[in-house]
Amino acid sequence: MSKHITQAIVVHCMDFRFQKYLDEWLQSELGHGQYDRLSLAGGVFDLDFVMRQIELSHRLHEIKQVVLINHENCGAYGAADSPERHAADLRQAKQRIQAEIPGLEVRLYYLLLNGVFEPVS
Numbered sequence: 001m002s003k004h005i006t007q008a009i010v011v012h013c014m015d016f017r018f019q020k021y022l023d024e025w026l027q028s029e030l031g032h033g034q035y036d037r038l039s040l041a042g043g044v045f046d047l048d049f050v051m052r053q054i055e056l057s058h059r060l061h062e063i064k065q066v067v068l069i070n071h072e073n074c075g076a077y078g079a080a081d082s083p084e085r086h087a088a089d090l091r092q093a094k095q096r097i098q099a100e101i102p103g104l105e106v107r108l109y110y111l112l113l114n115g116v117f118e119p120v121s
């Protein structure tokens with residue numbers, strides 16, 4: 001099998017309301033076709049599943065960077081949906097990624113309903 005590599009994996013929610021914002025932002029941040037893309041309900045909500053995809057992306061495509069994007073008003077979180085919960089889950093995901101796959105750069109964002117990407121530190 002021939003080698004094919006890319007720079008990043010992006011993980012974001014499947015919610016249709018955000019896809020236009022995501023497409024435009026990813027185009028300008030990473031460039032079209034320059035990343036693996038995982039779209040699933042809740043973004044990092046199901047972290048075990050997300051970790052398996054990141055591991056595969058790293059092994060197969062030698063990614064250097066992980067971009068995790070959760071969003072405001074996420075149905076997958078239901079009553080637990082809050083900016084604080086999303087920030088906590090994103091930080092936990094980053095810690096786990098860096099513990100299990102050392103060397104990866106991890107960028108965290110909270111995407112608002114108006115299309116603004118707020119960095120989470």
Ligand SMILES: [Zn+2]
Pocket residue numbers: 013014015041042043071073074075076
């Ligand atoms: Zn969502």
